[in-house]
Amino acid sequence: MRAHTIEQTRVAEAFERERRLFADEHPRSRELFDRAGSSLFNGVPMPFMTEWPGDFPIYVADAEGAEVVDVDGHRYADLCLGDTGAMTGHAPPATVEAMMEQFRHGASHMLPTEDSVWVAEELQRRFHLPFWQFALSATDANRFALRVARHVTGRPKILVFNWCYHGTVDETITTVVDGVAGPREGNVGPPIDPTMTTKVVEWNDVPALEAALLQGDIACVLAEPAMTNVGIIMPEPGFHDALRRLTRETGTPLLLDETHTLCAGPGGCTAEWGLDPDIVVVGKPLASGLPAAAYGFSKDVSERFLEGWDPEVSVTGGLGGTLAGNALSAKLMRVTMESVLTQEAYRGMIALADRYTRGVRGAIDHAGLAWHITQLGCRAEYRFRADPPRNGTESVQAEERPLMRFMHLYALNRGVLLTPFHNMALMSPATTERQVDLGVQVFDSALEELMSEA
Ligand SMILES: Cc1ncc(COP(=O)(O)O)c(C=O)c1O
Structure with missing residues (x-):
C-alpha cells in the first residue's frame, strides 16, 4: 500500500x-x-x-x-506532565501531606536528616549503586557527576551522543552537523567552544564510539539508556554491551542519565535492562516535581574520589548548592518513592x-x-x-x-x-x-x- x-x-x-x-x-x-x-x-x-x-x-x-x-x-x-517533572501526577496527596508536615520542621538546615539516609538506601536498591549525593535539578546532578568523573580520571573531555539533551550542561549543548561539531543552534553564550570539552558520536554507532574512546582523553560517557529528547531512540541489540565493554576497556566511567528513562520502571532502564553503569543521575519526578535530583556512583568511583580529598580544602569543590540535599527535598524524594512511584x-x-x-x-x-x-x-x-x-x-x-x-x-x-x-x-x-x-x-x-x- x-x-x-x-x-x-x-x-x-x-x-x-x-x-x-x-x-x-x-x-x-x-x-x-x-x-x-x-x-x-x-x-x-x-x-x-x-x-x-x-x-x-x-x-x-x-x-x-x-x-x-x-x-x-x-x-x-x-499528557505532558511537566515534561516528566510531574510524572507522579500533579500534587499527589501523599506528597502534599508530607510537604506540609516537613515544612513545619524546617526546609533547609544544612544538615542531614534520616530521610536522606532512607532515600540513598532506596536509590541503592533501585539502581544497584552504593553511594549517593543530592542536587536540586538533573542538570546540576549531571554537572556534578561530570566533575567527579573528571576528578577520578584526570581526563579533560566527555563524550555524548549526537542530539542528546541532559539539561543545560555546558559541555553537552553541542551537535555534529554534516561532520562538523560545534555549539548547538540556539546555544546562548557558550562559555567556550564545546569541541574543546566534548566529543560527539551518533547513538548506536559502535565503531565511532570505539575510535573516540581509544584516544584515551574521555573522562566520562554521558548517555541516556535510550535517547528520549529527539524522539525515543532505542539502543540496538548489543549496543549497551558494546558501550559497557568499550568504556571498561578504556577505563572510562559510564554515566547513565535516567531522568526521563525513569519511565521504564522504578529503577529506570538500569534495573529493567540489567545495565551496569558507574554513575547514575536521576531527577525531575524524583520529588513529585519539586526541586530534587540525585547522582549515585560505584565503590570504585567512590574510592578514587576520596583519594586526595581534603575536607579542609574541598569546602565546595564545585559540587555546591546551599539548598541541595535539604530536608524538604529529602522528605519529598522519600514519599515519592515510598508512596507514589511504586x-x-x-x-x-x-x-x-x-x-x-x-x-x-x-x-x-x-x-x-x-x-x-x-x-x-x-x-x-x-x-x-x-x-x-x-x-x-x-x-x-x-x-x-x-x-x-x-x-x-x-x-x-x-x-x-x-x-x-x-x-x-x-x-x-x-x-x-x-x-x-x-x-x-x-x-x-x-x-x-x-x-x-x-
Ligand atoms: C535526560 C535529561 N537529563 C537531564 C535533564 C535536565 O533536567 P532539569 O531541567 O530538571 O535540570 C533533562 C531535561 O529535560 C533531560 O531530559
Whole structure:
C-alpha cells in the first residue's frame, strides 16, 4: 500500500484556523501574557515557555492528578506532565501531606536528616549503586557527576551522543552537523567552544564510539539508556554491551542519565535492562516535581574520589548548592518513592501507555501514513517517519515543525496538553483511561482534518 502524505499547505491552513480558535478561547491567558511583557523577558519566566504552539502560553490556575486547569477555565488531560517533572501526577496527596508536615520542621538546615539516609538506601536498591549525593535539578546532578568523573580520571573531555539533551550542561549543548561539531543552534553564550570539552558520536554507532574512546582523553560517557529528547531512540541489540565493554576497556566511567528513562520502571532502564553503569543521575519526578535530583556512583568511583580529598580544602569543590540535599527535598524524594512511584503504580502507568500506543498506532494505520510510535515504559512518542530512527541525526531529519505545532495546538484546543518539543505522551499514576482515550481520539481527528478532501 502506498503511504499517504500530508500537504504542507493543508497544515498551514489548518494551523491558522487553530491559532485563531486558540486566541478566541483564551482571553485571560492573553491578557496575562500581554501584561507579563513589561516585566518578564519575552513575557515568560523561562525561555522555553514561548515554545507552546499558540501565540502565547496558557496560564495555569490549578493542576491535580493528570489534569490542568487554565485561567480561562479550560480543563486539559495532561499528557505532558511537566515534561516528566510531574510524572507522579500533579500534587499527589501523599506528597502534599508530607510537604506540609516537613515544612513545619524546617526546609533547609544544612544538615542531614534520616530521610536522606532512607532515600540513598532506596536509590541503592533501585539502581544497584552504593553511594549517593543530592542536587536540586538533573542538570546540576549531571554537572556534578561530570566533575567527579573528571576528578577520578584526570581526563579533560566527555563524550555524548549526537542530539542528546541532559539539561543545560555546558559541555553537552553541542551537535555534529554534516561532520562538523560545534555549539548547538540556539546555544546562548557558550562559555567556550564545546569541541574543546566534548566529543560527539551518533547513538548506536559502535565503531565511532570505539575510535573516540581509544584516544584515551574521555573522562566520562554521558548517555541516556535510550535517547528520549529527539524522539525515543532505542539502543540496538548489543549496543549497551558494546558501550559497557568499550568504556571498561578504556577505563572510562559510564554515566547513565535516567531522568526521563525513569519511565521504564522504578529503577529506570538500569534495573529493567540489567545495565551496569558507574554513575547514575536521576531527577525531575524524583520529588513529585519539586526541586530534587540525585547522582549515585560505584565503590570504585567512590574510592578514587576520596583519594586526595581534603575536607579542609574541598569546602565546595564545585559540587555546591546551599539548598541541595535539604530536608524538604529529602522528605519529598522519600514519599515519592515510598508512596507514589511504586512498582504497583508503574504497572498501571505502563498499561495506560500500552493503550495509548495501540490507539495511536491504529489511527496512523487507518490514515495510511508512514509514521510510527515508540513506547518506553509509561512514555510513548510518535514520529513523522515510517521506521524508528537509529540515531539523532536520522530523527532530526524527520522533524516537521509546522506539522508538530499543528498537532499540538489542535490537541490543546481540544483539551489535551503535549510537551511543546516532543510528540510524547506520558502516563502518571493519576492518569485515567478516559484521558488516554481523549488523547487518541484527538490525534485521530487531527489526522482526519489534515487528510480529508478540501
Ligand atoms: C535526560 C535529561 N537529563 C537531564 C535533564 C535536565 O533536567 P532539569 O531541567 O530538571 O535540570 C533533562 C531535561 O529535560 C533531560 O531530559
